[in-house]
Amino acid sequence: MLFSTKAEYGVRLMVELGRQPGSQPVSLGSVAEAENLPLSYLEHLVAKLRKAGLVTSTRGAHGGYRLAKPAEEITMDAVVEALEGQIAPMECFHDSPEGKVLCSHESDGDDACSTKLLWMRVQGGVTKALAGTTLAELVEFSTRSAPTRAAVLDSVA
Amino acid sequence: MLFSTKAEYGVRLMVELGRQPGSQPVSLGSVAEAENLPLSYLEHLVAKLRKAGLVTSTRGAHGGYRLAKPAEEITMDAVVEALEGQIAPMECFHDSPEGKVLCSHESDGDDACSTKLLWMRVQGGVTKALAGTTLAELVEFSTRSAPTRAAVLDSVA
């Protein structure tokens, strides 16, 4: 698996928040119940989302969580990265301050990484998919009728 | 990380085999030395490649491994899948006999997976990158001069 359930649960949580139109916060408990996920585990995940500035929280009774930005401005690369950590196809990939992607093998006089081209392409494909999908899209998609959804999915393939 | 070092090592191994023009087999030991990887670990990886029909082996003295097909006909989705197992963005994705990708959440009366659209796109991006890259490309890429490689990589971004 490329991603663990942290991404799955976390995205579902975000979608659930995105569904609520009102400005009042949603409690984690109600999200957990709606999505049938363990509350105490969601607490860990939402903490990551909060630290990443994707949701805001209000404490105390009738508290809960809200999206920090409108759903149209939240892209999935930020969400998944907050949950799973740096997204790279391979250990040796780390983003340099400047050029974005570097392979740590290259510096040691070694003649170049034979795999770099491959991982660059994979990286490109993944980030394009994640950055090109907004939370608003997922919210809308999940509230559509089944036939309409099928049509959307066909357009992906 | 999307993939573990199994994919990294395995692809390097394949490239190393692809480099050898002759029809005589290459010993794992020489590959391990050339790529500076632990021989006994490579044994596990090459076993997966063999079982997947990507390499063939000849035992005994002066034995070793060869590509089972010309490098132009070997695409990286087969290689990576042999090493890492089924490639899917999420646990709940499994390929049905017919339709390719299904989400296991959908069957239980639950109204649809809010994440499906996202994972479909990710899946598409990854398989496109993997299936669109041949071993021959990587072999050629890795034997190019540094400036030429840089030009190729620029074209990816």
Next chain:
DNA sequence: GCATAACCGACCGCTTCAGTAGGATTTGAA
């Protein structure tokens, strides 16, 4: 002041990763 929430840290069983170790088997060559 009490219920309801967000917060925080520790712990736990399980699986995978990245190797290591040791041996068995096959084969070419001396």
Next chain:
DNA sequence: TTCAAATCCTACTGAAGCGGTCGGTTATGC
């Protein structure tokens, strides 16, 4: 025919991450 080189196979191990659970603390509305 014996030796060395190689594949093959199984079992083991330490470390890390996954998917939670639990208990407790703090903040807040009623």
